[in-house]
Amino acid sequence: MARRAKRVGLISAGLAAAVCVTGSLAYASASAGGGDATAGASPTRVGTAPHLPASAHTTGSAPAGQQLQLGVNLQPRDPQALKAFIQAVTTPGSPLYHHYLAKGQFGREFGPTQATIDQVSAALRAQGLTPGHVSPDGLTIPVAATVAQASKAFGTGINSVKLADGRTTVANTQAPLLPAVIAPVVSGVTGLADLAPAASHVRNSGKHGKAKPIARTSAPRLTTAHATGLASCPSIGSSLATNGMVDTRNYYSPAQLASAYGLSTSATAGAGQTIAVMELESVDSTSIATYQSCMGTNVPFSIVPVGNTSGNTPPNNSTVGVESVLDIENIMGLAPGAAGVVDYEGQDGSNSSLPQNQLDVYQQMVTDDKAQVLSTSWGLCEGYTPDAFRNAEANIFAEAAAQGQTVVAAAGDSGSSDCYGADGSTTSLGVDDPASQPYVTGVGGTWMNGSGSLLAQRVWNNTTDGHNQVAGGGGGASSKWPAPAFQGGITGQGTRSVPDVSAVADPYSGYLLVLGSQSNPTWKIVGGTSGAAPLWAALVAQANTSAGCQTNGQVGYLNPSLYDAARANYGGAYYDIRTGDNGLRNLGQTSYGAYPNYDLASGLGTPKLSGLVNSLCGAKGTAATGPGTYHTLTAPTRFLNTYTGYGQGVSGTSTSRPLPAYGTQPVRITGQHGVPSSGVTSVVLDVTIASLSGGGQLTVYPDRAAKPGTPQLSWPGANRRISVQVTVPVPADGVVDLYSNATVHMTVDVMGYYSGATGGAKLSVLPTASRVLDTRNAVGVGTKTIVTNNTVTFQVAGRGGVPATGVSAVMLNLGSVNSTGAGYFTAYAGGASRPGTTNLSWMSGGPYVANTAVVPVSANGTVSIYVTGTSHVVADVQGYYGSGAAAQFTPVTSTRLLNSQVAAGSTTPVPVTGHAGIPAGAEYALVSLTSASASASGSGLAYATGGSHAWMADWYWLTGQTTSNEALVPLNSNGQLSVYSSTGTRLQVDVQGYFS
Known part of the structure; x- marks a missing residue:
């Protein structure tokens, strides 16, 4: 079961150990409670003005008396500490791994301080506004205001804007202006613009997207409960067959979905889990009850209204309510043992100030902290989400991650052109929010057919399959978020890539819905990534109930584990989608195709839960120390x-x-x-x-x-x-x-x-480095001839202070001198087969290039260096590994010890012990030496402060260049080393570990 951090001490101590953060995490904001630093400073605009959709146009100033529901959204008190905490609770081996925050703990640990909240509220009142009660997490102060009040308070015009769907809404003309004293702690003001309401990502399948009657049986109920909780009732099967619909060809029943993706078919699947769905419409509870009766499930269902939903359009299961039914029935069919499904119902699109209400829905889902898994099938083109809205979302989803809640979101149904779904005209590349949020798992779409060994899958694209609908699985590169570390090396993008994963979404092989009352039931088949997202929510719920998660803690923030699974066992965890693309051909888009492993059309692929669950829930080892x-x-x-x-x-x-x-x-x-x-x-x-x-x-x-x-x-x-x-x-x-x-x-x-x-071998560091090879001067070899595409073999053992026997490797500083053209060195044990590796490389000829290398030594004490290209070769030995040596290595978190401009000919002392956890008594330091923006070509060397040093340099640089090298340096009795620089430069010294 989930492990929650119950004490502030556990969080502070654990995170300090994991990420070198000391003291309590309850850091006060630099701006909190003290306006002196900004007293008298000019007001500051926060964020940017919203981007109007291509099809929208301004019709003039908004009516002064029009009511707006705003949110002044605050930053966490220390965003970096929050990020570090999330990293710690999702990192195997961390003391905080899966020790999530308890309900209500976020505000105390990471929310703004009360002083900050009071200061912002006072500043808003001073601007003529009436702030409401802050949200439980401290991140949002609600403000009800007229257009006139908001325009004056935030220093911006507010226009009426007519959208492509005929709706008239509002948009601010400038970023909101805030008093300097509060601007640093405000992430943005939402509700000043409402340019494209979140859209449902559900799609109908032509004629079968319309409800069909289910033949009545003589039984008062449609069927009795099924042992598995996943078999469709016979009356539906008969009606489907009459209409020529075949399971696994025209649609997928819950049982077949479970089979395809490796989910359990037990009636208790998902036991103890609560799944929350975000909806911006009314739901037909009668249809939900009919579905449960038909499927034999009995999942508790409840609705939590958020905001004033009294004006929401009643469900008709045609234009209103289908999204909600799809989400809820999908989850109930695949997690029939769940403790509950909770529908958080916000205002529908007919209400004003919808953006703030959307945030309110997400915020209540997170602050209530009732559900372990949160699913949303509503989204908006990322390019049309104002900065304020997107930043507020990010903080809410970060809170969910800290609490161990999984958030999954549909990646959109407009293929690679997500904004087309928002305005019906923009065909440029775009992705969907919130699927593109870093703390959200974006779920794309596939077409699927068959089962077992005959299972076939490809990217969902209804513009390439003969249906000619403008519909396909959303995916692409974010224009707003940088590449998160968990996607590194997979996506090939420098930005956040979407989707993360996929599931069936094609409405022509889609999801079976049951609608209406038990006395007049109907069925219909729908698709869209709206079905794929709740499917993944049910999958996570099942994973959370597995033995591994019960022992090691629930999945929580899903993305790092998804990519870990790909690292550990890609083929065992995912079906690799290699066919199709998500470019909408009838819009002229053919952008993202399916390729081996990750691609921007299907993400990592579709799940194999039996192989995936170990990465999500398996015991995680700890790092060796x-x-x-x-x-x-x-x-x-x-x-x-x-x-x-x-x-x-x-x-x-x-x-x-x-x-x-x-x-x-x-x-x-x-x-x-x-x-x-x-x-x-x-x-x-x-x-x-x-x-x-x-x-x-x-x-x-x-x-x-x-x-x-x-x-x-x-x-x-x-x-x-x-x-x-x-x-x-x-x-x-x-x-x-x-x-x-x-x-x-x-x-x-x-x-x-x-x-x-x-x-293993211990290390002995030579008091001073010794030159054991120099082809310019016939040192170590019998010739002064420059080397071209050839091997130089030289004796190391028994020279320069290295013992004649018992040496397994040496640490050499290699130098390429007077090279012509590009080239590189490969160093290896003398007489051994040359490996395909590189120890030193250069792009063009030059006077001197150096790099340190640990090189194996042959049984006869020799080392070979193969020169690709033309260069003289120099090698200085700094130390050796062998049975007679004494020092062992302890790595540390890379830490900067010095960053200072130094003069030509200067020697700079650098204290080492007492930093980065390096104890007194450490004998040698492994450091990275960097010369940045040197005033002239030169060289540098490092040695024990007060001791002697060799004349050979550790690294070299050219005028204006930045050059680095790793060096093994003795320390004096006070734990110091010194660095000599022959020219003026910015000297940087970073320690990587120590020997003792």
């Missing part, structure tokens, strides 16, 4: 190559495309290529990038951890190829993430790993 010894891989291995598509990404298969700017590429490290599946504390990687879109930075860090602000590699512009060695901690899931803020191709090679297991 503590000091470790080094285990050399005799054959260093390439894990990822975006040029050729080879490698282990999240799905375990190739992508063959560059990593986009601001994209994240996860790489599975453990359990393959000689790296064990458990006990690994950190790995040594050689990463090579080729920049395609300009200067940038690469950051490598443990998967599901917060991305540190300490990149290990930087480059000054496009058309650069550069390598860096990175030693990175390995998390419980065995995956590390690579993030780039520029578009790059990359390769990732693993050289070895640290663990506490026996058989």
Whole structure:
């Protein structure tokens, strides 16, 4: 069952341990309760003016007396702490994993402080408004105002706007103007614009989208209860057959849906789970009762009205009420043992100020915290959602994630052109909100036919199947949200990609509804992603009742687990949809096709719950910690190559495309290529990038951890190829993430790993580095000839302070000198087969390029370096791993120790111990050294403060460039190192771990 964090102490202590946040999480906002910092400052506009749909036009100023229902939406008191908490409760191995917030705890921990709420309320009253009671989570202050009052208070005109559907509504002409004292804590003001109401994503299937009578039986009830709770009543089957409708061909009954997706057919499936549905229409409770009678289910059903719903149009099961019936009956048929289905009913589209009411519905679903799973089949083109509305939604859904609630949303029925569904004219690319929200699981649509081994699926698109309807599964790239880390390496996009997953949505192979009273029942078949979303809600409810979730905590925020499942066992967790596209051909759109693994038409695919449930609910291991010894891989291995598509990404298969700017590429490290599946504390990687879109930075860090602000590699512009060695901690899931803020191709090679297991080697660091190879001066070799596409083999053992025997690997600083053209080095044990890896790389000839590498040593004590291209080769040994060494390595969260402009010829001391958890007594530090924007070409070296240092540099740079390298540096007795810089530069020192 769900594990809820009951005490503030558990949250604070657990999160501090997980993400290095110290103290209570009840941080006061910088602006809360103290206006002095902004006293006298000018008012600030928050957000942007709304974007009018293409088919809308302004008809003049809105009537001054027209009533508006507004919401002044506040930020959480510390958005970063909230984000970190959500990360912690969804990260395997975290002390807070699945320890969700208890009901009502969000406001106390993450909501705005009372001082902030009072300050905002006072500022609103000062503007002539009357604020209402703040929502239970503290995120919304309701305000009822006339157009005149709102226009004056928020410094904006408000126009009447006529929409394509003939409805007249309102839109503000400027972003709302707020007093400077409250602007920083307000995410936006909603209700000033209502340009495109949320639409239902339900679709009819031509003639079978109309209700058909069910033949009466002599029994007073349609049927008796079924043992499984999933079999259709015989009278429906007879009526369907009469109309030529065949299960698994023209429609899917609940039993066949369960069979197709691996759901349980037990009458107790979903036991104990409450599922909430968001509806913006009235529902026919009689039809729900008739369905339950027919199907033999007995799921408690209730309606919670939100706002004034008295004016909602009564259901007619033709134009009003079909969406609600589809959602509710779908869930009841697939989770017949559920503790309840709750319909949160908001105002329908005939009411004014609908946007704020939509938020009110979502907010009440979350603050009530009655349901473990929330489903919505209503949405709006993302491009027409005002910033204020979208930001308020995001905070509500973040609250749901913190509480362990799963939110699923239909991805839309207008294919790749979501805004077409909003205004009937815009055919440009677009996705649906809230499906595109990062804390929401967007559900796309497929066509499905058959069952078992004959099951066939493709992307739903009624413009390519002969039906010529403007309908297809929604999907594409968000224009509002950046790429979340959980999608890194899968989508190939630099933004949030939709959908996440899919299910059947084609109305011609759709969902069977029962309508009307028991005395006059009818059936109809409908589709749309409106059916796919509640199907996934029922699936999550079933997963939550599995033994794994009962032991390890309910699924909660679903997206990270969905993508983890793809990493661990893609084929076992999903049906891969590889056929079709979601471009609406009759609108001229052919944008997103189905491809192997993830695509923007079907997401990860459709579910196989039996294979998916372990990733959603299985026991999660913890990351190995503590000091470790080094285990050399005799054959260093390439894990990822975006040029050729080879490698282990999240799905375990190739992508063959560059990593986009601001994209994240996860790489599975453990359990393959000689790296064990458990006990690994950190790995040594050689990463090579080729920049395609300009200067940038690469950051490598443990998967599901917060991305540190300490990149290990930087480059000054496009058309650069550069390598860096990175030693990175390995998390419980065995995956590390690579993030780039520029578009790059990359390769990732693993050289070895640290663990506490026996058989590893300890480290000995040389007091000063020693040069063991220099082809310019015949050091280590018998010639001064520059090397071209050839191998250099040289002796390491027994030279420069390295013992003659017992050495398994050495840490070398490799240098390419006086190269011509592009090239790279591959370093490996002398005499061994040359691996397909890269230790140092360059795009064009240059004076000096350096990179550190841990290199295996052969039994006779030699190392080989193969030069691809033409270059002199230099190698300086910094330390060695062997049986006679003493130090073990402990990784830390990458932490910046120094970021300072230094003068030419300066030496800068850098304290190490006492930072990033590094204890006194640490002997050596593994650091990343960076020179940024150097005033002239130069070099730098690091050494123990007060000690001697070698004349060989650790890294080199050119004028104006940013260059990095990893270095192994002794510490003095006070735990300090020093860095010498030959030219003026911005010097950055980041620590990755320590040896002791």
